[in-house]
Amino acid sequence: MVEVLAVLGLAALAAVLVWGWRRLSRAAEPGPRRTAWGGDEDRGGTRIVLDIESSDPDDPAVQRLVQEAAHRVLARDRDLVEVEVVARDGTVLGVEHRPEPLPADVELPPALRTPHAPARHTPSPVPQSDPGHPRYVAEPAPEVRATPLAERLDLAPAIRSRIADPDRALDVLRAILEASDRPVEVDGDLLVTGDVAVAVVDPRGDTERALNHAFLRIQGTDVARGMIVRLGYVDPTLTRRREAAAPHVRHVGADAIQRMADAVAAGADPIAFAAGPVTVG
Structure with missing residues (x-):
């Protein structure tokens, strides 16, 4: 009996030692390697190169990218009057001019300059039952249905045909990434494509909680970088503070x-362009 108890004790001790060794081994293993997002390089001048191949300058998708890239440069350098945007092969995609300021002597239309009597906020002396002044009954406001997200975007057929739920931003993003031939894995409310995890949040209500949830979902993966797409307004100070603390997680708005x-549509990487049009030297 004593020998049996001794064997059982040794077996239990061995099991405890193996469990402790495995736990220490896991603790010693390095965590996922995170990579900070690169900062926006200040490429200015009167000519900038958009990081796309030769494209049709009349394509609305190209025009939007050209306008945004040029306007960013014009906003940084107040001395510039115009910016020419070209593709990598030198094809001119567009020229954007700084908007002219409004003239100082702008006059209002006559209809707006006509004085109007101030609105009365006192009770009317006219009885409501007076037949000459029938009571106005307002009609109920017509029901306005929200337009699905996909219908509010200008999407190429290759993207639109892949969308299963047009009102779900995560599904629209999945279709965009798939149309670019990127591998995409859907994990609940998270997309994983290559070394990037993409989370979509609605910050209305409890903004901190929404951003924390997205951040923790990204941290739960082993990807190098993360991106949080917010579908509402967030104080830029808050996102800057978060990106300073965790430079591997980028925050972008719904315009992304x-x-x-x-x-x-222009043949570029959607992840690279998420935060803004990419220009090269």
Whole structure:
């Protein structure tokens, strides 16, 4: 009996030692390697090169990318009057001019300059039952149905045909990434494409909670970088603070969805264009 107990004790001790060794081994293993997003390079001048191949300058997707890239340069350099945008092969895609300021002597139309009597906020002395002044009954406002997200975007047929739920931003992003021949894995409310995890949040309500949830979902993966697409307004100070603390997670607005779709139409990488049109030296 004593020998049996001794054997059982040794077996239990061995099991504990093996469990402890495995736990220490897992703790010693390095975590996922994170990679910070590169900063936006300040490429200015009167001529900038958009990181796309030769494209049709009349394509609406190309025009949107050209306008945004040029306007960013014009906003950085107040001395510039115009910016020429070209493709990598030198094809001119467009020229954007700084808008002229409004003239100082702008006059209002006569209809707006006509004085109007101030609105009265006192009770009317006219009885409501007076037949000459019938009571106005307002008609119920017509029901306005929200337009699905995909219908509010200019999407190429190759993207639109892949969308299963047109009102779900995550599904629209999946279709955009698939149309660019990127591998895509869907994990609930998260997309994983290559070394990037993409989360979509609606910050209305509890903004901090929404952003924290997206961040933790990205941290739960082993990808190098993450991207949070927000479908509402977030204080830029908040996103800058978060990106400073975790430079491997980038925050972009809802406008990134259209920009990513435009990048696909222009033959560019939608992930690279998510934060803005990419220019090269």
